[in-house]
Amino acid sequence: SQTIHQWPATLVQPVGSPLSLECTVEGTSNPNLYWYRQAAGRGLQLLFYSVGIGQISSEVPQNLSASRPQDRQFILSSKKLLLSDSGFYLCAWSSGSRTEAFFGQGTRLTVV
């Protein structure tokens, strides 16, 4: 069966520090991969999605970047965090936009 792993669950980082959040998927190949951010009590904002290795689509210009070095690995990064980067980050995978998506448990990022 397919599983998705996202870590860490919580993270507290100072302003200006780098960020690396990792997401891996098991049990499937060539998945679509997504990074979302959710502000407290709000909906999900699509940040990046990827349909293959090295293929990244960015939805919102910001100081975050994403990479897909392997088929089932999706990484969200920042060189210098801002206070406004605080939020709940969710990774998800699907077989395509015409099927359901499966979500990781999320990372609560607090930038202080």
Place this chain on the structure above:
Amino acid sequence: SQQGEEDPQALSIQEGENATMNCSYKTSINNLQWYRQNSGRGLVHLILIRSNEREKHSGRLRVTLDTSKKSSSLLITASRAADTASYFCATGSYNNNDMRFGAGTRLTVKP
């Protein structure tokens, strides 16, 4: 940017009552999906309805889709306290692989 807009933003009902949530979207879609999120957790897929379908059932869930009005509704019948969560709609398009969510409806079911 978000695609769907759910309403109401918050809904509070008594156990046993039915809960109806609505979702509107802006562009052409291939399918529309509903997800549930418990506080501080990831989202769980509930049901998917394709653009050529008008109604779909799954247990106590009933979803309708009106592509002419670009809207969908999720009905939860005989609600339970355990149904307390946030509910989101998401749209999948024909042309690309993005999947966009609305702002969600926060449902509270009082025992």
